[in-house]
Amino acid sequence: MDLAVLPEIVFWGLYAGCIYILLAVGLNLIFGVMRVVNFAHGELMVLAIYITFFLHNILDLNPYLAFALSIISMFFVGVGIERVCFRPIMGTGKLNEIFMSLALIYLIQNSIFITCNNVDFCNDLNRIRSPLGYEEISFGFMELGADHVVIICVTISLVVMLYLFMKKTSTGKAMMATSQNREVAMLTGINVERMDMLAFGLGSSFAAAASLFWISEIPFTPYSGSINAIKAFAVIILGGLGSISGAIAGGLIYGVAENISAYLFGGGWKHATSFIILIIVLIIRPTGLFGEKEE
């Protein structure tokens, strides 16, 4: 074992953590307000990738512009899904929510596949070429691809913007209040159903933001999303349901731990490692690292 490469592995682990953070923050936002976990979150991400891909190919837009538009359109897709699918089943039980998201997985994956089969520019495996190409930015101690810098900046700024939105604006405060106590929020005159739609919309936008990782380097198919959503779910369980800082900490822990374990024991243990950590943490703290104590 060569310790000299450890800093590099930790760095890429933190980088890999960014994708978990974006997915987990979105998932957690939805959970905080609605107490609903959307297993189809990864499929929302894939949908966002394909929206970017279609905008880029049909309108010949710059991929980053198409990406920005897809974040916006995913907000409305999210609002629609909340309104049509999740609102009618709110309060009918946790398992019904899982069931709904499994149904959405079938629906989204196969609808994309069918659409793609009938469109000329869709291949078996698709890829969007980044306009930044292979530009690199030097930071003195290491060189980093321009795309990676963009991803890190987008992740940080989106999380900061979310934080400011929650703390400074009245809508954000209302959302915080709803996630802390729905009944009280309702009594103080907050329209909680509007908050639900807003939370689901924002959460879907964050899922769209996570798709940035694919857009710059990884080929995608309609089935690219599922594992990531489940991992993101594990991240928020580790961090504590409803806690945004927990999601960030959990994302980074997973990113680093997975990469170190892959280095030490081989890549086969990557997924297992994150769940071993999860189980150990939950045995010690049944509500996760930053979770509220049980009522």
Added chain:
Amino acid sequence: MVDKKIILVSMLLLISFLGCTEQPTETTTTIKAAGEIKIGLVAPLTGGASTTGNDMQEAAELAVEEINAAGGITVGKEKMRVVLIKGDTETNPEQGVKAVTKLITEDEVDILIGGFSSAITYADQKIASENEMPFIITGASSPIVTKRDDIDTSYFFHHCPTTDDYGRDTLIFVDEVVRPAINARFNYSDDRKLRLGMLYQDGKYGEGVLEGAKKAIESEGLMIEIVAEEKFTRSETDYRTALTAIKSAGVDVVYPAAFLNEQTPIVVQGRKDIGLNTIYLSVECNDDPDYYAGVGQLGEYSIQESRFGPYVIPAGSLKAKVERFRSAFKTKWGSQPSMMGASTYEGVYIAAQAIDDADSLVNEDIRDSLNDLKMDEMIEAMQGGTIEFSEDARESKFQLYMQQLIWDDAVGETRPVIVWPDNLKEADFILPEWYESSGD
């Protein structure tokens, strides 16, 4: 109340127990629809590998259409049409078994072709073997499919290179061509062993390539040692840790055993993020337009093992046939055929030829005629120029070739050039300027 139910249940149990006693075998011979030869295609039409399944299906349909347009097959005195019946494995073994059972017992197919993913094919074979159904496997690359000992494999014919074949040919090329080039550039002695890094998919496919590579080094006495073995999970997106580990082990060449959605990020991340400036080898299934588009300039000078690709047609008698196949495929489906499609297409023709030779639709006769089969190579180069199945393992032997990706300004992508073996070679292997060796 309770007693009643217990009685009811035990009664029913008894009945079902009686039902279990051996049934007299029904000896009704199935009467086939006259004038039809049924070919069953076993492929993952839905689920995770459905894009591959789709390629297989499109190619098979084209072949069937062509055979029928040419008048079908004559069995006995009757001219028969060929019908393709599809069985969807849904990329999972339980569904695969269901699909194969349906093809054999209900659709009463005369022969099976296809089979993708070794894990699924292992299960499908159980059913095919029990029913003594000839099966031309054109998609599963594990050498075990025709060599396993838990079932009778005499009805299985393997028409696609195995992971042993890729490993051997790729490493012989490395030993013959790449190693001397490196030795010359860095003034290494001739007996220096080339340091190889393996990066393989956690699954039968990746493990098979690794084993194939090890076997080849051993049996061919190659001057190569494997200094790093890194494994990654299926559809992984982040290879940086594995590549860092490989880099720190000090390698001269990297051999990823990966699918297209994995190979692309491996090369991109290795070259761009990790600075592993070395020669990347690649298994054949990545010889696909999406790969050249995906790796872009970073794929330049990497090596692609192949038998059927989108851009290069090996010189010789095949050229006209391949071009005809390509244009027919393009006219029918509007897209390029893939490698998996090519062997499935040939599979249909092999099935048709075997039935024609057998002049019968009896399973044993078809098997025997497959054993004796000797037909001209079609759209993929075969060793000796003929498609025939080896006596011991019933494998057809492909002529594999190595391509190097060279930048083409006109298309803004790399394009492959055959650099090995000598009889197909179009240009010499180039060791790029930026290449870094691990040191002496």
Added chain:
Amino acid sequence: MKHVVICTILLAALAIPYLPVAVTQFLPFKGASLLGFLILMYAFIMFASAWNLLTYSGQGSLGHAAFLGIGAYTSAIILRYLKPEPLLFNSINLEVILTVMAGGLAASIVGVFIGLTCVRLREWFLGMVTFGFAIIISTITTELRDITGGHDGLPTKHLVAATDFLSRYKMEYYIILAFTVVVIYLIHRILRSKLGLAFEAIRENELEAKVMGINTVKYKLIGFALSAFFSGIAGALMYHHIGYLTPEVFSVENSFKPIIYCIAGGLFTVEGPVLGTVIISALWDGLKSLGLMHEHLVIIGLLLIIIVIFLPKGLVSLLKKVGRKSDAKV
């Protein structure tokens, strides 16, 4: 009334292998392929019912494929390495039936272990830990290649040593049908017993159940043990029928299928998982046999959404409504 329905269904199930061609020609499947479809369906009915049993005790698992796989692997490994003398009865491999039970037992031991780590966890936390165990067990299975064959997997012995394909399928059909009937009956008895009442109390309110003097830890572990046992049996039977076992058995799909079947049918009822499995799998393969590839999953996705919105208690509630109406008429 209810008994009449159950008897009719059972008699119909018993008669299926002897259906005349005049009837089967209207079905998407015939002969052995109809039996193959039903065998897997019955195995999934057992599996879904087992999942439902655990959920009845207030513990929703997202990784039940772990038990399916442990059952199958245990049974296959015992047979492969101990090579017991064949115990034939009417060409049924009785030793396989015994190892199937051993598979169930092994699954329930692992179930208790997983249950122990889960006793303090609730809802999502529990779900995620069970999901994680499925992944961890799958990784371990793959890594222990000397025993499990790694990715190559293992051949498994058939339940029946018949020489001819159709008679093997027929007999396996009856064996698995018998197992299914027994498992459903046992689950029915369990839910009606004191145990079932305790499960229900824990599910409704764990704290209250504790105050009432119910040893919640004990009952939760019993829930895990029983559910894992039935799942293990279902897995072992399924893979002895299929004949080959690879780590694909631990797939996420296999963990999610019982959830879909149970909720579509109706949670917390005995008939829910049965109804859900029958309807969804018939629809799945039926639509596909009409030539709808991919479209069939879109249709099923939409249908599931409609079911959960309009019938949040599952298809069973629809039957009950119909039943009540017809009763009112009478």
